[in-house]
Amino acid sequence: EAGVTQFPSHSVIEKGQTVTLRCDPISGHDNLYWYRRVMGKEIKFLLHFVKESKQDESGMPNNRFLAERTGGTYSTLKVQPAELEDSGVYFCASSQGTSYYGYTFGSGTRLTVV
Amino acid sequence: DQQVKQNSPSLSVQEGRISILNCDYTNSMFDYFLWYKKYPAEGPTFLISISSIKDKNEDGRFTVFLNKSAKHLSLHIVPSQPGDSAVYFCAASARVGTGANNLFFGTGTRLTVIP
Numbered sequence: 001e002a003g004v005t006q007f008p009s010h011s012v013i014e015k016g017q018t019v020t021l022r023c024d025p026i027s028g029h030d031n032l033y034w035y036r037r038v039m040g041k042e043i044k045f046l047l048h049f050v051k052e053s054k055q056d057e058s059g060m061p062n063n064r065f066l067a068e069r070t071g072g073t074y075s076t077l078k079v080q081p082a083e084l085e086d087s088g089v090y091f092c093a094s095s096q097g098t099s100y101y102g103y104t105f106g107s108g109t110r111l112t113v114v
Numbered sequence: 115d116q117q118v119k120q121n122s123p124s125l126s127v128q129e130g131r132i133s134i135l136n137c138d139y140t141n142s143m144f145d146y147f148l149w150y151k152k153y154p155a156e157g158p159t160f161l162i163s164i165s166s167i168k169d170k171n172e173d174g175r176f177t178v179f180l181n182k183s184a185k186h187l188s189l190h191i192v193p194s195q196p197g198d199s200a201v202y203f204c205a206a207s208a209r210v211g212t213g214a215n216n217l218f219f220g221t222g223t224r225l226t227v228i229p
Contacts, residue, residue, distance in 0.1 A: 033216065043203060
């Protein structure tokens with residue numbers, strides 16, 4: 001079974017530019033989550049999709065962040081315009097149901113805004 | 115405001131000895147706790163968990179202890195092996211109380227097991 005795939009693995013962009021991160025969950029997983037870890041800090045929840053619907057987006061920092069999940073398959077997280085404080089590692093996770101045992105993380109996208 | 119805290123950024127232990135990683139939390143609504151292990155350039159992987167109705171859960175070399183009154187949990191690894199060297203994240207959930215399915219993580223503790 002393929003795991004959760006994220007790309008790009010690294011992205012370096014200038015302040016003010018736009019970046020789109022992509023996550024392909026494990027096939028059949030209805031639940032998809034985005035998390036972010038800023039350097040040296042905790043991993044923080046951003047939002048949760050159930051299929052194509054946003055179940056909880058309480059962790060989204062501001063309206064420069066836009067997440068979508070087309071057809072309940074892959075998801076994208078767009079940052080526009082990017083700011084320096086957006087730098088960090090963005091993790092995606094997916095699960096079949098709500099059990100944490102099936103909560104599988106991707107390897108993350110390291111975003112650096114310069 | 116951080117609700118899950120790991121106050122030790124790093125820990126070094128000799129191979130074969132016990133590793134004890136600590137975690138404190140502030141939210142009394144948390145009802146489920148997990149430990150994740152993370153290697154460089156990889157995502158966190160689930161290690162062990164415990165429900166708030168228990169005070170101990172064991173899985174091979176890994177044991178998690180929960181002290182609800184102190185809002186404290188710990189992960190014990192015995193015996194420690196060099197392959198255990200990684201960053202360990204403590205996480206908590208308040209699903210029963212809030213219905214939310216997200217996890218709250220600590221900042222992580224980097225464990226180094228010295229051969």
